[in-house]
Amino acid sequence: GENVEQHPSTLSVQEGDSAVIKCTYSDSASNYFPWYKQELGKRPQLIIDIRSNVGEKKDQRIAVTLNKTAKHFSLHITETQPEDSAVYFCAASIERTYKYIFGTGTRLKVLA
């Protein structure tokens, strides 16, 4: 069945450094890839997304890249700040079904 693998499960970086989270999906029909941020005790919230017809998208300090051939997509956070500390989930959306398959999450800790 459909599967999304996410690595690493935990990531600690020094404030100001960059963080990279990687995901791999299995279903080649997937064409929408959102990233959600979940702060402790809060709901997941969309931070950035990318469609399959785009290779890269950037929004201030965050960017997402997509390699359709390899079925890989990644989240890049530059100049990390303590408020970036959270759990990040990637997901792949299966075409015409509108449902997400979520990755297992990455707990990011930004050390001051």
Place this chain on the structure above:
Amino acid sequence: DAGVIQSPRHEVTEMGQEVTLRCKPISGHDYLFWYRQTMMRGLELLIYFNNNVPIDDSGMPEDRFSAKMPNASFSTLKIQPSEPRDSAVYFCASSYPLTGPARNEQFFGPGTRLTVL
């Protein structure tokens, strides 16, 4: 809009009791999703609806779980009988499809933290 509304926010019950979780999606959204979140299994999709009709319930763990959507503004997730392993945070999310290329942001509710003793 107030966003997705869930109730109760916290529920503590004893094993064997019936539990009902409630969700009000964002007005105008056509899709409603129920997720379960645990440390061990992450975010699991249980079931989702389109225009009040269940589309995929393959994530529902077993017959003790049931979900309904009697109208566009209300859905319930029921567990009967509840067991300690059902303890988790249950999220409801809603979304709507835009025309053109697929893009469907899901908006999550605040979640219901369920503890089964």
